[in-house]
């Protein structure tokens with residue numbers, strides 16, 4: 275029996291709700307399919323849940339990053355310090371607004387950006403710091419806030435995978451001036467389609483993102499106050515996600531307890547390092563271990579029907595797309611180390627206890643066998 279990395283039955287129990295919404299919104303008199311009252315209600319739900327000043331639903335997590343960068347007026351001639359290890363939008367969103375991504379190395383253990391390395395890469399062109407919460411753990415935002423304040427820099431969080439994560443009482447996305455969410459299917463609050471949001475504690479930044487997401491139009495159609503983009507939100511998905519938000523905390527809790535169990539089982543294993551234990555500042559979108567013989571662990575689990583993923587096989591500045599934008603001679607030894615070792619295990623809330631045990635047993639068996647050799 276296979277244990278898939280992503281559950282194939284993610285939306286099964288909500289299928290009727292979706293079909294009813296398609297009929298209801300699809301046949302409503304106003305024929306409003308984007309940015310209507312359902313989107314507004316969804317935004318209010320998310321805003322109130324974290325105590326933000328504003329949440330602006332938009333086309334994707336990637337475009338949410340772009341909206342924030344634009345709203346902050348970051349552009350040509352400026353630099354944004356981003357992690358060298360993470361996903362493509364960290365670099366591409368910066369390049370898209372005409373600024374330059376400067377890659378900072380990550381912490382060897384947590385694999386999120388290392389504040390000391392960020393500090394070392396600040397120049398007089400640096401406009402912003404953009405950390406990402408990744409790999410089961412939030413970035414060291416308290417230190418990054420200090421750093422941003424000390425140097426007068428903007429701070430935006432790529433919190434695309436950290437919706438619901440909280441560090442020292444402050445939710446992911448509210449440590450910086452703004453953060454983002456992604457609702458693409460595989461994320462913790464994923465939906466059957468494409469979508470994202472800007473989350474911010476700054477009402478003015480929210481207002482600007484709102485303007486930018488719909489071609490710079492404010493209240494009046496065809497009156498363009500600024501040059502914007504098309505990054506709008508779907509009404510059917512908004513109604514569906516508002517409905518599903520009620521179960522989000524419970525699904526996150528299930529992810530957290532699975533992660534906690536894995537960490538308890540893996541602590542002290544030879545050759546396999548779990549994330550640090552604890553619940554503060556943790557996100558459970560994926561659960562990543564670092565394994566000395568990662569490819570063999572992946573094959574070992576694959577032979578036992580357990581799906582895994584390598585996030586990410588290469589540091590960003592080693593990718594052909596971004597290498598030309600990296601500074602010559604720069605090195606990211608911890609990002610390289612992470613790319614060679616990281617492996618994500620299934621942690622989705624549809625796993626049964628027996629499946630969780632099967633994954634944990636297989637990892638333990640591998641570590642003990644590989645250790646003996």
Ligand SMILES: *Cc1c(COP(=O)(O)O)cnc(C)c1O
Pocket residue numbers: 334335336337360361363364406407408432434435455456457458469470
């Ligand atoms: C998924 C993801 C994004 C992008 O979100 P999309 O909705 O897929 O555009 C950005 N940053 C991180 C860390 C992500 O995991």
